[in-house]
Amino acid sequence: MINAMINTLSLQDTAELIREALSSRRFIVMICMCEAQYIGRARSFLEKGERLIVIKEDTSFLIHRPTELEPVNWQPPPNHISISLGENCVILTVRRVRKPERVVVKIYSFKGFFSDKLSDNGSFHMHLSEKEISEILRKHPELIEDGFRIVSTEFREKAGIIDVLGVDAKGRRTIVEIKKDKAGKDAVKQVLRYVREAGTGVRAILLSPNITPEAEKMLRKNGLEFKKISMLELSRIITYEEHSESSMSRFLRGE
Amino acid sequence: MINAMINTLSLQDTAELIREALSSRRFIVMICMCEAQYIGRARSFLEKGERLIVIKEDTSFLIHRPTELEPVNWQPPPNHISISLGENCVILTVRRVRKPERVVVKIYSFKGFFSDKLSDNGSFHMHLSEKEISEILRKHPELIEDGFRIVSTEFREKAGIIDVLGVDAKGRRTIVEIKKDKAGKDAVKQVLRYVREAGTGVRAILLSPNITPEAEKMLRKNGLEFKKISMLELSRIITYEEHSESSMSRFLRGE
Incomplete structure (x- = not known):
């Protein structure tokens, strides 16, 4: 379902909407004002701003900012994802099942919300010489x-x-x-x-x-x-390498 | 704007909607039935299925399937993105500006559409010991x-x-x-x-x-x-490494 009126719902109703989508393992897309804290191999904090949050059917988790190819926060599946209500916000806690890592997202308001089962049986064919x-x-x-x-x-x-x-x-x-x-x-x-x-x-x-x-x-x-x-x-190996190389070269330039 | 009625629009009107969002450099999210062809360092073809397509304000481009952390297709910015009408589909062509790489996506129907400027000035703080x-x-x-x-x-x-x-x-x-x-x-x-x-x-x-x-x-x-x-x-270096390693170990197991 797509909810064009998400910004008119109470946070409590919105939390309920997300909880329902999670429990039926739907693909969830949220465009929202949020902040995010990551605790794991390192610790990070992302201040408030409008972003895209994606929760996939296998609990893959991504937060994307308005620019840049890479997500700013992410967790590979499997994750245990829970919802609660905070002060003026919905709190999304995404815990990795097999590693001591978690992202805690506070969502203050919504601009867009989509949740549904996606039907995708198409094969992916990669051709390398x-x-x-x-x-x-x-x-x-x-x-x-x-x-x-x-x-x-x-x-x-x-x-x-x-x-x-x-x-x-x-x-x-x-x-x-x-x-x-x-x-x-x-x-x-x-x-x-x-x-x-x-x-x-x-x-x-x-x-x-x-x-x-x-x-x-x-x-x-x-x-x-x-x-x-x-x-x-x-093909993933070559592509991730291109990314790592560019990260490294930016690092070396002190950017 | 969010368009809950996207599935009732003609493909021509939808193409116009995307063109407008692109020309005003909005953040675009589409949940749609599509197929995608990539031609660049390798060649790939993704058969029809329902996916999430993201075009960011800097033209970063991503296609995500219903599961898996990584996108199935992606192109770093800057891209030149154009829209045309095909047979029963909208054709999205995403060309990298500085490299001979492109993704051509045929979109047959839409389940969700969002486009807007996102406001995100929050800083990202990373703490490593x-x-x-x-x-x-x-x-x-x-x-x-x-x-x-x-x-x-x-x-x-x-x-x-x-x-x-x-x-x-x-x-x-x-x-x-x-x-x-x-x-x-x-x-x-x-x-x-x-x-x-x-x-x-x-x-x-x-x-x-x-x-x-x-x-x-x-x-x-x-x-x-x-x-x-x-x-x-x-922090990106360590995270991409974890990915590459897992890709490599899956590769070594012949998966």
């Missing part, structure tokens, strides 16, 4: 395996171009073949050609979002290995 | 200086406990004193005691969010250095 994946792995060889060191990417051999050539934690030479789509028998055959050319004692890992049952059987039979990768997580 | 800051620096010595290596934290000397003891890129022993609040003359005196005890050839850096003019004068006179730190950026 094999070259883009190999660039991410070059920065994060630990994603292949702990202790993995990359020696070369796009290494030319007679049998073709090897995506990643490296050394594992035990010092063994390792070939990594990346497939951005479900890997089939052709991919396994390709890896086998590389391994045969490279000689004995070489490990080979096929890295892809998925593999067909026949390809996996063929792979195991030949002593090769399969490692699943998630395109969405890969 | 000196020990917490020193923990962050231990993980990110580059925040002190490029090429900096930390040898020890909370190092006991006769003159007191040195927060961070390290070696700079040129191999010089360096003392780092952290102050979470504005540094005054007392902080400078403390660093001077450490330096005198440590002997010649030792660098000393006072790290804090701010410094009084007298303290800075005293510091320069004695050949010490000052480096500004931002509590907000520090």
Whole structure:
């Protein structure tokens, strides 16, 4: 439901409205005048102002100011969320279930309120090229395996171009073949050609979002290995890195 | 303004409503049935579903699904945002101004719409203890200086406990004193005691969010250095890291 008259309701009625939306696990959007205190790994206080508060169906919690991409306060799910009445305000307490962290928000008035179950079964498809994946792995060889060191990417051999050539934690030479789509028998055959050319004692890992049952059987039979990768997580890694880098560079400039 | 009747408007009128809100740089919140395509460092497609779309006053852009803390699509400001009419949908095109990245959203129907200027002048105060800051620096010595290596934290000397003891890129022993609040003359005196005890050839850096003019004068006179730190950026670094780590660990589990 959307409530255009939210600003005419008493705080008590508003609290009741939020409590009801929370108990039926609806998606809640509030545009309101609020202040927020965070106590956890650090402590913070956000003075009064108009902001967007979002409580998702899984209790993910976000407070957004009128500008800036990042939320000013947030808590990952699961949270335990409770409502009470304070002096001239509704008090929203958002406690993380598994960590000693909480945000306490005092809401003084409302400009907008929405709560409803959202229907969203759409899939999210991420496309990264094999070259883009190999660039991410070059920065994060630990994603292949702990202790993995990359020696070369796009290494030319007679049998073709090897995506990643490296050394594992035990010092063994390792070939990594990346497939951005479900890997089939052709991919396994390709890896086998590389391994045969490279000689004995070489490990080979096929890295892809998925593999067909026949390809996996063929792979195991030949002593090769399969490692699943998630395109969405890969894309998140690069995006969060861009954010962290920009935070760090701002930090370094003392901003 | 909040529009409770948004679902009764024609798509043409809705497009006009959004265009008007964009041109007056209002904070826009839409709960709607949409699909989204992203083309940039990677390519992604999000199938149809009900989501929250937020366009901030500085053109920060976010699409949130009903669950999960992170947005599924987002673009940092500045963006150039335009509206057009498609077949049975409103098309929102969000182009980053300085990078070849864009999100194209097709909106088929609306459940909620809000647009207004938000008034938010509240300050955000972040409190981290000196020990917490020193923990962050231990993980990110580059925040002190490029090429900096930390040898020890909370190092006991006769003159007191040195927060961070390290070696700079040129191999010089360096003392780092952290102050979470504005540094005054007392902080400078403390660093001077450490330096005198440590002997010649030792660098000393006072790290804090701010410094009084007298303290800075005293510091320069004695050949010490000052480096500004931002509590907000520090807290963002630790929080984004928690996210990246969890993304990575999910990735490693192949999820």
